[in-house]
Amino acid sequence: MNGPLTILGIETSCDETAAAVVRRVGPDRPGEILSNAVFSQIEEHAPFGGVVPEIAARAHVEHLDGLISRAMKDAKVGWDDLDGIAATAGPGLIGGVIVGLMTAKGLAAAWGLPFMAVNHLEGHALTARMTDALPFPYLLLLVSGGHSQLLVVEGIGRYRRLGTTIDDAVGEAFDKVAKLLGLGYPGGPAVERAAQDGDATRFPLPRPMTGRPGCDFSFSGLKTAVRQLSDGLGTLSEQDKADIAASFQAAVADVLGDRCENAMALASDIIPPGHRRLVVAGGVAANMLLRERLMVSAHAFGYEFVVPPLKLCTDNGAMIAWAGAERLALGLTDPIDTGPRARWPLDPDAAPARGAGVKA
Numbered sequence: 165m166n167g168p169l170t171i172l173g174i175e176t177s178c179d180e181t182a183a184a185v186v187r188r189v190g191p192d193r194p195g196e197i198l199s200n201a202v203f204s205q206i207e208e209h210a211p212f213g214g215v216v217p218e219i220a221a222r223a224h225v226e227h228l229d230g231l232i233s234r235a236m237k238d239a240k241v242g243w244d245d246l247d248g249i250a251a252t253a254g255p256g257l258i259g260g261v262i263v264g265l266m267t268a269k270g271l272a273a274a275w276g277l278p279f280m281a282v283n284h285l286e287g288h289a290l291t292a293r294m295t296d297a298l299p300f301p302y303l304l305l306l307v308s309g310g311h312s313q314l315l316v317v318e319g320i321g322r323y324r325r326l327g328t329t330i331d332d333a334v335g336e337a338f339d340k341v342a343k344l345l346g347l348g349y350p351g352g353p354a355v356e357r358a359a360q361d362g363d364a365t366r367f368p369l370p371r372p373m374t375g376r377p378g379c380d381f382s383f384s385g386l387k388t389a390v391r392q393l394s395d396g397l398g399t400l401s402e403q404d405k406a407d408i409a410a411s412f413q414a415a416v417a418d419v420l421g422d423r424c425e426n427a428m429a430l431a432s433d434i435i436p437p438g439h440r441r442l443v444v445a446g447g448v449a450a451n452m453l454l455r456e457r458l459m460v461s462a463h464a465f466g467y468e469f470v471v472p473p474l475k476l477c478t479d480n481g482a483m484i485a486w487a488g489a490e491r492l493a494l495g496l497t498d499p500i501d502t503g504p505r506a507r508w509p510l511d512p513d514a515a516p517a518r519g520a521g522v523k524a
């Protein structure tokens with residue numbers, strides 16, 4: 165299907181309720197985002213210092229219908245103008261995934277439209293094609309609250325995982341460190357803000373996995389080191405907090421840089437010159453220090469550095485609509501009895517990561 169495709173995309177796998185309408189104009193062209201409605205549940209989860217699955221599922225139920233109406237209205241399209249409906253079918257918090265998936269299936273059945281069950285990670289992975297019409301293959305660092313992975317994106321549904329976390333995701337480490345330091349939720353932006361006034365050299369924190377072969381990540385040791393450090397200091401002054409935040413952020417930057425450098429060296433056998441691009445996606449890609457560090461690494465290895473605009477890095481419906489459009493263009497639709505999946509690795513052939521808390 166090479167003609168234009170207009171798709172409604174629905175995202176409910178974590179703490180953002182989102183709906184968007186995106187048009188795929190044709191092959192090798194960027195997508196047109198006709199609308200992108202996102203409701204962040206941050207305020208509902210903030211008192212608990214993290215996402216509470218049951219609260220998230222209820223909030224999706226409350227907000228999704230309204231967001232879909234808004235996305236359709238903002239896009240100035242009617243149901244007859246759509247070519248298909250896509251929804252995240254996993255991985256994620258299962259209660260939330262069910263809300264979005266059932267809604268999408270109901271709408272697809274009611275309007276007689278093709279339905280696409282999208283892997284949330286594929287949504288992140290293909291975003292750079294929607295924004296920059298990036299050709300396959302490219303290298304992707306996916307860093308969010310739930311995932312830390314390095315993948316070669318070879319095609320739709322074709323991913324080669326080079327590395328993943330063996331314990332916490334990097335965003336999760338930011339959130340836990342923020343909680344330890346009493347900086348609030350979500351932790352990433354709070355840590356980044358605190359770090360601005362901090363001395364990153366005051367506390368020598370560990371850089372787990374650096375200097376080791378491969379591309380896997382580990383962040384739980386770093387988080388424990390931060391806890392021991394702050395316990396040892398007793399009552400923390402604002403300056404102590406800033407210095408810990410800066411030292412932690414510098415350690416994360418070194419870990420991500422080291423892992424990406426290994427990935428670029430490995431991927432150079434797979435990705436031909438002219439295609440060598442390092443794409444960063446996920447909420448953690450918002451962090452300026454990490455971006456700068458990764459850009460330096462990318463350029464040192466002859467890779468172009470690509471970061472989609474921030475509101476498309478964090479969870480949104482446009483990335484799901486786009487992944488649905490890419491799949492529909494290849495005739496890849498899904499039956500109406502497709503079930504939700506709490507876990508759904510992009511590369512099923514990848515060796516399972518060993519360690520506690522492995523996500524996908």
Ligand code: KG4
Binds near residue numbers: 308339447
């Ligand atoms: O992609 P995302 O919006 O949702 C998930 O799929 O998880 O990512 C959210 C994560 C949170 O852990 C948040 O603390 C982190 O991204 N984050 C950041 C920054 N902004 C958001 N981490 C570091 N620095 C930031 N500026």
Ligand code: ZN
Binds near residue numbers: 284288308478
């Ligand atoms: Zn995500």
